[in-house]
Amino acid sequence: MLEVYEVFGQKASGEPHMHVGSVLAGDRELAYVLAKECFARREEYVSLWVVARRHVRKTSPEDAQMIPHTTDRRYRLGEGYRISVERWRALQARRRAEAAARDGAEP
Amino acid sequence: MAQTEVERTEAEDPRLREFEARIERGEKIEADDWMPEEYRRQCLRLILTHANSEIMGALPEGEWITRAPTLHRKLAVLAKVQDEIGHAQLIYRVAEDLAQPYGKTREDFIEDLVAGRAKFHNVFSYPAPTWADVGVIAWLVDGAALVTQSSLLETSYGPYARILKRICAEEAIHLKHGEDIVLTLAGGTEAQRAMLQGALDRWWRPLLHFFGPPDEVSPNTARAMRWRIRLKSNEEMRQQFLSRYVPKIWGMGFTVPDPGLRRDEATGRWEYSDPDWDEFWRVVKGDGPLTAKRLALRRLSHEEGRWVREALARPKAAA
Numbered sequence: 001m002l003e004v005y006e007v008f009g010q011k012a013s014g015e016p017h018m019h020v021g022s023v024l025a026g027d028r029e030l031a032y033v034l035a036k037e038c039f040a041r042r043e044e045y046v047s048l049w050v051v052a053r054r055h056v057r058k059t060s061p062e063d064a065q066m067i068p069h070t071t072d073r074r075y076r077l078g079e080g081y082r083i084s085v086e087r088w089r090a091l092q093a094r095r096r097a098e099a100a101a102r103d104g105a106e107p
Numbered sequence: 108m109a110q111t112e113v114e115r116t117e118a119e120d121p122r123l124r125e126f127e128a129r130i131e132r133g134e135k136i137e138a139d140d141w142m143p144e145e146y147r148r149q150c151l152r153l154i155l156t157h158a159n160s161e162i163m164g165a166l167p168e169g170e171w172i173t174r175a176p177t178l179h180r181k182l183a184v185l186a187k188v189q190d191e192i193g194h195a196q197l198i199y200r201v202a203e204d205l206a207q208p209y210g211k212t213r214e215d216f217i218e219d220l221v222a223g224r225a226k227f228h229n230v231f232s233y234p235a236p237t238w239a240d241v242g243v244i245a246w247l248v249d250g251a252a253l254v255t256q257s258s259l260l261e262t263s264y265g266p267y268a269r270i271l272k273r274i275c276a277e278e279a280i281h282l283k284h285g286e287d288i289v290l291t292l293a294g295g296t297e298a299q300r301a302m303l304q305g306a307l308d309r310w311w312r313p314l315l316h317f318f319g320p321p322d323e324v325s326p327n328t329a330r331a332m333r334w335r336i337r338l339k340s341n342e343e344m345r346q347q348f349l350s351r352y353v354p355k356i357w358g359m360g361f362t363v364p365d366p367g368l369r370r371d372e373a374t375g376r377w378e379y380s381d382p383d384w385d386e387f388w389r390v391v392k393g394d395g396p397l398t399a400k401r402l403a404l405r406r407l408s409h410e411e412g413r414w415v416r417e418a419l420a421r422p423k424a425a426a
Contacts, residue, residue, distance in 0.1 A: 002212075002420050004204075021270060022200050024213065026420045038196050041189065042277055061140045 003052055005031035009039055010047040017049055028052070130335050135265030138204040149331050150264045151205050152226075157256075158198035159220050159227035164252075165191040166401050167235040167244060176238060183284050187245065190277045197274070201266045214416075221406040223393050228252075230313045232395025239292055239299075239306035245285025247310060247352060251317045253278045254348045263335035293359045300361075307356065308364045315379060316387040318345040349377040 002024050008017040020039050025031035031050040040048065074080030122141050129136070136142055165188045172188065175181040199213045206212075219225040230248050235241060256275050262268050292303040319341040322328060331337045339347075353370075356363060367380035390398065 004200075020273075021197060022204075023196075024200060024203065030419055034196075038193055039273075041193060042280070043273070058139070061137075 002026055003054065005035070005050040006053050006056060007031075007035040007039060008049040008051070009035075009043075009045040011043075011045060013046055017047065022053065023050070127334075130263050130333075134263075135268060136263050137265050138207075145330065146334055146336070147205060147208070149327065149334075149336050150267065151202060153259075153331075153336060154198060154202045154205065154264075154267055155216060156226050156228070158195050158202060158216065159225050160231065160252075161191045161195035161198065162217075162220065162405065163227045163231040163401060164248075165195075166404060167231060167233075168241060170235065171238070171241045174238070175241070180288070184241065187281050187284060190281065194274050194277070197270045198267075201270055204266065205264075217409055221402060221409050223398075223402055226391060229316050229387060229390040229395065230310075231401065232390050232398040233309070233313050234397055236309075237302050237306060238288075239302040240309065242285055242288030242292060242303070243306040243310045245281050246289045247285070247314055248317070249278055249281040249285055250352060251314055251348050253282060254344050254351070255318070258339040258344060259337070261335070261338055290359075293361065304361055307361055311363045311365065312382050312386070313390075314348075315345065315382040316384075316390070318342070318348065320384050320387065321345075346377055349379070350375075353377070 003026075004022050005025055005028070006022050007020050009020045010017045023031050023034040023038055025034050028050060031052075032048065035048050035050050039045065120143075123143055126136075126140075126142060126146075136146070168184055168191075169188050172181060172184050175184050199216055202216060203212055206216075216225070220227070230244075230251075235244060253275060256271055256278060260268060260271050260275065262271070289303065292299045321342045322340040328337075328340075332340075349368075350370075353363065353368065365380050365382075367378065370377050389395070393399075
Protein backbone atom coordinates (compact mmCIF):
# COMPACT_ATOMS: atom_id res chain seq x y z
CA MET A 1 0.00 0.00 0.00
CA LEU A 2 1.27 3.45 -0.86
CA GLU A 3 1.16 6.12 1.76
CA VAL A 4 2.24 9.72 2.17
CA TYR A 5 5.52 10.47 3.94
CA GLU A 6 6.41 14.01 5.01
CA VAL A 7 10.00 15.01 4.23
CA PHE A 8 12.23 17.21 6.39
CA GLY A 9 15.67 18.39 5.27
CA GLN A 10 18.67 19.88 7.05
CA LYS A 11 20.82 22.19 4.92
CA ALA A 12 23.87 22.30 7.18
CA SER A 13 25.01 20.73 10.40
CA GLY A 14 23.58 22.69 13.32
CA GLU A 15 20.59 23.98 11.31
CA PRO A 16 17.06 22.75 12.07
CA HIS A 17 15.34 20.16 9.88
CA MET A 18 12.72 22.02 7.84
CA HIS A 19 9.65 20.60 6.15
CA VAL A 20 10.30 20.48 2.39
CA GLY A 21 7.36 18.50 1.00
CA SER A 22 6.07 14.96 0.78
CA VAL A 23 6.44 11.75 -1.22
CA LEU A 24 4.20 8.78 -1.85
CA ALA A 25 5.87 5.45 -1.12
CA GLY A 26 5.31 1.82 -0.22
CA ASP A 27 7.48 1.92 2.90
CA ARG A 28 9.81 4.10 4.92
CA GLU A 29 13.01 3.02 3.16
CA LEU A 30 11.58 3.72 -0.28
CA ALA A 31 10.18 7.00 0.99
CA TYR A 32 13.72 7.93 1.98
CA VAL A 33 15.09 6.97 -1.46
CA LEU A 34 12.37 9.01 -3.18
CA ALA A 35 12.97 11.97 -0.87
CA LYS A 36 16.65 11.96 -1.84
CA GLU A 37 15.68 11.83 -5.53
CA CYS A 38 13.03 14.52 -5.30
CA PHE A 39 14.59 17.04 -2.95
CA ALA A 40 18.35 16.48 -2.80
CA ARG A 41 19.04 16.15 -6.52
CA ARG A 42 20.36 19.69 -6.93
CA GLU A 43 19.95 21.29 -3.53
CA GLU A 44 22.41 20.15 -0.91
CA TYR A 45 21.16 18.60 2.30
CA VAL A 46 23.28 17.00 5.01
CA SER A 47 20.34 15.07 6.44
CA LEU A 48 16.79 14.07 5.52
CA TRP A 49 13.99 12.75 7.70
CA VAL A 50 10.90 10.98 6.40
CA VAL A 51 7.90 10.30 8.58
CA ALA A 52 4.55 8.76 7.69
CA ARG A 53 1.94 11.50 7.57
CA ARG A 54 -0.43 9.42 9.70
CA HIS A 55 2.09 9.66 12.54
CA VAL A 56 2.10 13.46 12.50
CA ARG A 57 -0.29 15.20 14.90
CA LYS A 58 -1.04 18.45 13.10
CA THR A 59 -2.80 21.61 14.24
CA SER A 60 -6.27 21.43 12.76
CA PRO A 61 -7.75 24.52 11.07
CA GLU A 62 -10.07 24.83 14.10
CA ASP A 63 -7.14 24.84 16.55
CA ALA A 64 -5.37 27.44 14.45
CA GLN A 65 -8.21 29.84 15.27
CA MET A 66 -7.17 29.64 18.93
CA ILE A 67 -3.61 30.77 18.40
CA PRO A 68 -4.17 34.57 18.50
CA HIS A 69 -4.56 35.01 22.26
CA THR A 70 -6.80 37.69 23.61
CA THR A 71 -5.28 37.76 27.07
CA ASP A 72 -2.28 39.91 27.88
CA ARG A 73 0.77 37.67 27.47
CA ARG A 74 3.52 40.28 27.35
CA TYR A 75 5.15 38.56 30.31
CA ARG A 76 5.96 35.68 27.91
CA LEU A 77 7.47 37.82 25.18
CA GLY A 78 10.72 39.78 24.90
CA GLU A 79 8.91 42.94 23.89
CA GLY A 80 7.12 42.93 27.24
CA TYR A 81 10.47 43.80 28.85
CA ARG A 82 11.39 46.70 26.59
CA ILE A 83 10.69 49.02 29.53
CA SER A 84 13.95 47.81 31.11
CA VAL A 85 15.89 50.19 28.83
CA GLU A 86 13.89 53.09 30.23
CA ARG A 87 14.37 51.84 33.75
CA TRP A 88 18.17 51.66 33.32
CA ARG A 89 18.19 55.20 31.97
CA ALA A 90 16.00 56.53 34.81
CA LEU A 91 18.05 54.74 37.45
CA GLN A 92 21.32 56.13 36.11
CA ALA A 93 19.89 59.67 35.97
CA ARG A 94 18.74 59.30 39.56
CA ARG A 95 22.15 58.10 40.71
CA ARG A 96 23.85 60.99 38.92
CA ALA A 97 21.43 63.44 40.56
CA GLU A 98 22.04 61.86 43.97
CA ALA A 99 25.80 62.03 43.49
CA ALA A 100 25.55 65.67 42.39
CA ALA A 101 23.44 66.51 45.42
CA ARG A 102 25.94 64.75 47.67
CA ASP A 103 28.94 66.57 46.14
CA GLY A 104 27.11 69.90 46.34
CA ALA A 105 26.26 69.32 50.00
CA GLU A 106 29.89 68.78 50.91
CA PRO A 107 31.74 71.92 52.14
CA MET B 108 -39.43 25.70 4.06
CA ALA B 109 -36.03 26.02 5.70
CA GLN B 110 -32.98 25.30 3.59
CA THR B 111 -31.15 22.09 4.33
CA GLU B 112 -27.37 21.97 4.59
CA VAL B 113 -27.21 20.40 1.16
CA GLU B 114 -29.41 23.01 -0.46
CA ARG B 115 -27.52 25.93 0.98
CA THR B 116 -25.36 27.32 -1.76
CA GLU B 117 -21.72 28.11 -1.18
CA ALA B 118 -22.38 31.77 -1.89
CA GLU B 119 -24.38 32.02 1.34
CA ASP B 120 -21.87 30.05 3.37
CA PRO B 121 -20.33 32.16 6.17
CA ARG B 122 -17.15 30.10 5.68
CA LEU B 123 -16.82 31.66 2.22
CA ARG B 124 -16.68 35.15 3.75
CA GLU B 125 -13.97 34.05 6.17
CA PHE B 126 -12.10 32.31 3.32
CA GLU B 127 -12.16 35.46 1.19
CA ALA B 128 -11.11 37.59 4.16
CA ARG B 129 -8.09 35.31 4.66
CA ILE B 130 -7.10 35.70 0.99
CA GLU B 131 -7.58 39.45 1.32
CA ARG B 132 -5.17 39.46 4.30
CA GLY B 133 -2.61 37.62 2.16
CA GLU B 134 -2.88 34.37 4.11
CA LYS B 135 -2.08 31.07 2.41
CA ILE B 136 -4.70 28.34 2.10
CA GLU B 137 -3.48 24.90 3.22
CA ALA B 138 -4.65 21.45 2.10
CA ASP B 139 -6.71 20.79 5.26
CA ASP B 140 -8.38 24.21 5.32
CA TRP B 141 -11.96 24.73 4.26
CA MET B 142 -12.14 26.04 0.70
CA PRO B 143 -14.95 26.60 -1.79
CA GLU B 144 -15.41 23.71 -4.20
CA GLU B 145 -14.73 26.08 -7.08
CA TYR B 146 -11.38 27.10 -5.56
CA ARG B 147 -10.35 23.47 -5.21
CA ARG B 148 -11.46 22.73 -8.77
CA GLN B 149 -9.60 25.70 -10.29
CA CYS B 150 -6.40 25.09 -8.29
CA LEU B 151 -6.46 21.44 -9.28
CA ARG B 152 -6.91 22.25 -12.97
CA LEU B 153 -4.01 24.71 -12.91
CA ILE B 154 -1.72 22.39 -10.94
CA LEU B 155 -2.49 19.32 -13.05
CA THR B 156 -1.85 21.19 -16.30
CA HIS B 157 1.52 22.15 -14.85
CA ALA B 158 2.35 18.58 -13.72
CA ASN B 159 1.28 17.08 -17.06
CA SER B 160 3.37 19.65 -18.89
CA GLU B 161 6.47 18.73 -16.88
CA ILE B 162 6.05 15.08 -17.88
CA MET B 163 5.31 15.84 -21.53
CA GLY B 164 8.04 18.50 -21.59
CA ALA B 165 10.65 15.88 -20.87
CA LEU B 166 9.82 14.03 -24.11
CA PRO B 167 11.09 16.40 -26.85
CA GLU B 168 14.39 16.75 -24.97
CA GLY B 169 14.57 13.09 -24.06
CA GLU B 170 14.75 12.40 -27.81
CA TRP B 171 18.02 14.38 -27.86
CA ILE B 172 19.94 12.72 -25.02
CA THR B 173 21.63 10.21 -27.32
CA ARG B 174 22.21 12.80 -30.05
CA ALA B 175 23.58 15.74 -28.00
CA PRO B 176 26.88 16.85 -29.56
CA THR B 177 29.23 16.41 -26.56
CA LEU B 178 29.36 14.43 -23.33
CA HIS B 179 28.90 17.67 -21.37
CA ARG B 180 25.73 18.49 -23.36
CA LYS B 181 24.41 14.93 -22.90
CA LEU B 182 24.85 15.18 -19.14
CA ALA B 183 23.17 18.59 -19.03
CA VAL B 184 20.17 17.43 -21.11
CA LEU B 185 19.93 14.25 -19.04
CA ALA B 186 19.89 16.30 -15.81
CA LYS B 187 17.24 18.62 -17.22
CA VAL B 188 14.99 15.72 -18.21
CA GLN B 189 15.47 14.28 -14.72
CA ASP B 190 14.48 17.66 -13.22
CA GLU B 191 11.29 17.87 -15.30
CA ILE B 192 10.20 14.39 -14.18
CA GLY B 193 11.15 15.29 -10.61
CA HIS B 194 9.00 18.43 -10.83
CA ALA B 195 6.06 16.35 -12.00
CA GLN B 196 6.56 14.07 -8.97
CA LEU B 197 6.42 17.06 -6.60
CA ILE B 198 3.43 18.65 -8.30
CA TYR B 199 1.36 15.46 -8.59
CA ARG B 200 1.90 15.03 -4.82
CA VAL B 201 0.42 18.50 -4.20
CA ALA B 202 -2.43 17.63 -6.59
CA GLU B 203 -3.14 14.35 -4.79
CA ASP B 204 -3.64 16.15 -1.48
CA LEU B 205 -5.91 18.67 -3.17
CA ALA B 206 -7.89 15.92 -4.95
CA GLN B 207 -8.29 13.88 -1.79
CA PRO B 208 -12.07 14.56 -1.51
CA TYR B 209 -12.42 13.14 -5.03
CA GLY B 210 -10.33 10.08 -4.16
CA LYS B 211 -8.01 10.66 -7.12
CA THR B 212 -4.37 9.60 -7.10
CA ARG B 213 -1.32 10.05 -9.29
CA GLU B 214 -2.24 6.83 -11.12
CA ASP B 215 -5.58 8.41 -12.13
CA PHE B 216 -3.90 11.65 -13.24
CA ILE B 217 -1.42 9.76 -15.44
CA GLU B 218 -4.20 7.54 -16.81
CA ASP B 219 -6.10 10.71 -17.77
CA LEU B 220 -2.97 12.11 -19.40
CA VAL B 221 -2.06 9.06 -21.48
CA ALA B 222 -5.70 8.58 -22.52
CA GLY B 223 -5.66 12.12 -23.94
CA ARG B 224 -8.23 13.37 -21.41
CA ALA B 225 -5.92 15.87 -19.67
CA LYS B 226 -4.48 19.19 -20.82
CA PHE B 227 -0.81 20.07 -21.12
CA HIS B 228 1.05 23.00 -22.68
CA ASN B 229 0.79 23.41 -26.46
CA VAL B 230 4.57 23.63 -26.99
CA PHE B 231 5.15 19.95 -26.22
CA SER B 232 3.21 18.86 -29.29
CA TYR B 233 5.79 20.25 -31.70
CA PRO B 234 8.84 18.49 -33.16
CA ALA B 235 12.45 19.31 -32.24
CA PRO B 236 14.23 18.35 -35.48
CA THR B 237 17.65 19.98 -34.83
CA TRP B 238 20.05 20.57 -31.93
CA ALA B 239 19.18 24.28 -32.18
CA ASP B 240 15.59 23.36 -31.28
CA VAL B 241 16.92 21.91 -28.01
CA GLY B 242 18.63 25.24 -27.28
CA VAL B 243 15.54 27.27 -28.17
CA ILE B 244 13.32 24.99 -26.06
CA ALA B 245 15.60 25.26 -23.01
CA TRP B 246 16.06 29.01 -23.40
CA LEU B 247 12.69 30.27 -24.61
CA VAL B 248 10.18 27.56 -23.67
CA ASP B 249 11.70 27.31 -20.21
CA GLY B 250 11.92 31.12 -20.22
CA ALA B 251 8.20 31.33 -20.95
CA ALA B 252 7.47 28.69 -18.30
CA LEU B 253 9.52 30.67 -15.80
CA VAL B 254 7.47 33.83 -16.51
CA THR B 255 4.30 31.85 -15.75
CA GLN B 256 5.69 30.00 -12.74
CA SER B 257 7.27 33.08 -11.14
CA SER B 258 3.91 34.82 -11.41
CA LEU B 259 2.46 31.94 -9.39
CA LEU B 260 5.01 32.13 -6.54
CA GLU B 261 2.53 34.35 -4.68
CA THR B 262 -0.46 32.08 -5.35
CA SER B 263 -2.83 31.75 -2.41
CA TYR B 264 -2.57 27.94 -2.34
CA GLY B 265 0.31 27.37 0.10
CA PRO B 266 1.53 23.86 -0.85
CA TYR B 267 1.80 24.85 -4.53
CA ALA B 268 3.57 28.15 -3.72
CA ARG B 269 6.17 26.29 -1.62
CA ILE B 270 6.94 23.66 -4.24
CA LEU B 271 7.14 26.35 -6.96
CA LYS B 272 10.08 28.01 -5.18
CA ARG B 273 12.11 24.85 -5.64
CA ILE B 274 10.92 24.37 -9.23
CA CYS B 275 11.66 27.97 -10.27
CA ALA B 276 15.20 27.70 -8.91
CA GLU B 277 15.82 24.66 -11.11
CA GLU B 278 14.08 26.14 -14.15
CA ALA B 279 16.42 29.14 -13.86
CA ILE B 280 19.36 26.74 -14.31
CA HIS B 281 17.68 25.20 -17.38
CA LEU B 282 17.44 28.68 -18.83
CA LYS B 283 21.16 29.26 -18.43
CA HIS B 284 21.82 25.88 -20.06
CA GLY B 285 19.58 26.87 -23.01
CA GLU B 286 21.11 30.31 -23.34
CA ASP B 287 24.53 28.66 -23.43
CA ILE B 288 23.53 26.37 -26.32
CA VAL B 289 21.95 29.29 -28.21
CA LEU B 290 24.96 31.58 -27.68
CA THR B 291 27.34 28.85 -28.83
CA LEU B 292 25.37 28.43 -32.06
CA ALA B 293 24.96 32.20 -32.53
CA GLY B 294 28.73 32.63 -32.26
CA GLY B 295 29.40 29.69 -34.57
CA THR B 296 29.56 28.99 -38.30
CA GLU B 297 27.05 30.18 -40.88
CA ALA B 298 25.50 26.70 -40.86
CA GLN B 299 25.08 26.85 -37.07
CA ARG B 300 23.55 30.33 -37.28
CA ALA B 301 21.16 29.19 -40.01
CA MET B 302 20.15 26.23 -37.86
CA LEU B 303 19.42 28.56 -34.94
CA GLN B 304 17.39 30.94 -37.12
CA GLY B 305 15.38 27.94 -38.37
CA ALA B 306 14.59 26.86 -34.81
CA LEU B 307 13.55 30.41 -33.84
CA ASP B 308 11.24 30.53 -36.86
CA ARG B 309 9.67 27.19 -35.93
CA TRP B 310 9.16 28.01 -32.25
CA TRP B 311 7.99 31.61 -32.46
CA ARG B 312 4.28 30.96 -32.98
CA PRO B 313 4.01 28.16 -30.38
CA LEU B 314 5.80 30.51 -27.94
CA LEU B 315 3.25 33.28 -28.53
CA HIS B 316 0.52 30.68 -28.02
CA PHE B 317 2.14 29.42 -24.81
CA PHE B 318 0.49 32.02 -22.56
CA GLY B 319 -2.97 31.41 -24.00
CA PRO B 320 -5.30 33.77 -25.85
CA PRO B 321 -5.56 37.41 -24.76
CA ASP B 322 -7.80 37.46 -21.76
CA GLU B 323 -11.41 36.95 -22.31
CA VAL B 324 -13.07 38.32 -19.19
CA SER B 325 -14.67 35.07 -18.12
CA PRO B 326 -16.23 34.71 -14.66
CA ASN B 327 -13.75 31.85 -14.04
CA THR B 328 -10.71 34.03 -14.69
CA ALA B 329 -12.13 36.87 -12.61
CA ARG B 330 -12.65 34.51 -9.69
CA ALA B 331 -9.21 32.93 -10.08
CA MET B 332 -7.71 36.43 -9.85
CA ARG B 333 -9.88 37.49 -6.91
CA TRP B 334 -8.94 34.34 -5.01
CA ARG B 335 -5.31 34.92 -5.98
CA ILE B 336 -4.98 31.48 -7.56
CA ARG B 337 -3.50 33.30 -10.55
CA LEU B 338 -1.96 36.74 -10.27
CA LYS B 339 -1.27 37.79 -13.84
CA SER B 340 -3.32 37.71 -17.01
CA ASN B 341 -2.23 35.80 -20.13
CA GLU B 342 -1.46 39.01 -21.98
CA GLU B 343 0.53 40.52 -19.08
CA MET B 344 2.73 37.41 -19.04
CA ARG B 345 3.15 37.41 -22.84
CA GLN B 346 4.18 41.09 -22.71
CA GLN B 347 6.69 40.32 -19.98
CA PHE B 348 8.12 37.47 -22.08
CA LEU B 349 8.40 39.69 -25.19
CA SER B 350 10.11 42.48 -23.23
CA ARG B 351 12.59 40.05 -21.77
CA TYR B 352 13.52 38.04 -24.89
CA VAL B 353 12.84 39.95 -28.13
CA PRO B 354 15.62 42.51 -27.47
CA LYS B 355 18.01 39.61 -26.75
CA ILE B 356 17.10 37.79 -30.00
CA TRP B 357 17.51 41.02 -31.99
CA GLY B 358 20.71 41.81 -30.10
CA MET B 359 22.22 38.49 -31.22
CA GLY B 360 21.49 39.46 -34.82
CA PHE B 361 18.55 37.12 -35.29
CA THR B 362 14.93 37.71 -36.26
CA VAL B 363 11.51 36.40 -35.32
CA PRO B 364 9.08 35.53 -38.11
CA ASP B 365 6.64 38.37 -37.51
CA PRO B 366 7.11 41.57 -39.55
CA GLY B 367 4.39 43.20 -37.45
CA LEU B 368 6.26 42.78 -34.17
CA ARG B 369 7.25 46.10 -32.56
CA ARG B 370 7.25 47.85 -29.25
CA ASP B 371 5.02 50.88 -28.94
CA GLU B 372 7.37 53.41 -27.36
CA ALA B 373 4.50 55.46 -25.91
CA THR B 374 2.74 52.60 -24.10
CA GLY B 375 5.70 50.23 -23.73
CA ARG B 376 3.51 47.44 -25.08
CA TRP B 377 4.45 44.95 -27.77
CA GLU B 378 2.27 44.67 -30.83
CA TYR B 379 2.30 41.40 -32.75
CA SER B 380 0.44 39.93 -35.71
CA ASP B 381 -2.47 37.60 -35.05
CA PRO B 382 -0.78 34.23 -34.33
CA ASP B 383 -3.76 32.12 -35.52
CA TRP B 384 -5.51 31.15 -32.32
CA ASP B 385 -7.35 28.37 -34.17
CA GLU B 386 -4.05 26.49 -34.35
CA PHE B 387 -3.62 26.97 -30.59
CA TRP B 388 -7.06 25.51 -29.89
CA ARG B 389 -6.46 22.55 -32.23
CA VAL B 390 -3.17 21.77 -30.46
CA VAL B 391 -4.43 22.02 -26.87
CA LYS B 392 -7.44 19.89 -27.78
CA GLY B 393 -5.08 17.09 -28.80
CA ASP B 394 -4.47 17.68 -32.50
CA GLY B 395 -0.92 19.07 -32.52
CA PRO B 396 1.70 17.81 -35.00
CA LEU B 397 3.12 15.27 -32.52
CA THR B 398 0.45 15.10 -29.80
CA ALA B 399 -0.64 11.55 -30.62
CA LYS B 400 2.91 10.27 -31.09
CA ARG B 401 4.20 11.74 -27.82
CA LEU B 402 1.17 10.51 -25.88
CA ALA B 403 1.71 7.02 -27.35
CA LEU B 404 5.32 7.16 -26.15
CA ARG B 405 4.16 8.26 -22.71
CA ARG B 406 1.58 5.45 -22.68
CA LEU B 407 4.26 2.92 -23.60
CA SER B 408 6.54 4.00 -20.73
CA HIS B 409 3.56 3.97 -18.39
CA GLU B 410 2.70 0.39 -19.34
CA GLU B 411 6.28 -0.84 -19.36
CA GLY B 412 6.92 0.72 -15.96
CA ARG B 413 3.81 -0.74 -14.36
CA TRP B 414 5.60 -3.73 -12.82
CA VAL B 415 8.13 -1.39 -11.18
CA ARG B 416 5.40 0.76 -9.64
CA GLU B 417 3.60 -2.33 -8.42
CA ALA B 418 6.76 -3.79 -6.91
CA LEU B 419 7.54 -0.49 -5.18
CA ALA B 420 4.03 -0.23 -3.77
CA ARG B 421 4.39 -3.48 -1.81
CA PRO B 422 8.10 -4.03 -1.19
CA LYS B 423 7.56 -6.27 1.85
CA ALA B 424 5.37 -8.72 -0.06
CA ALA B 425 7.92 -8.86 -2.86
CA ALA B 426 10.84 -9.54 -0.52
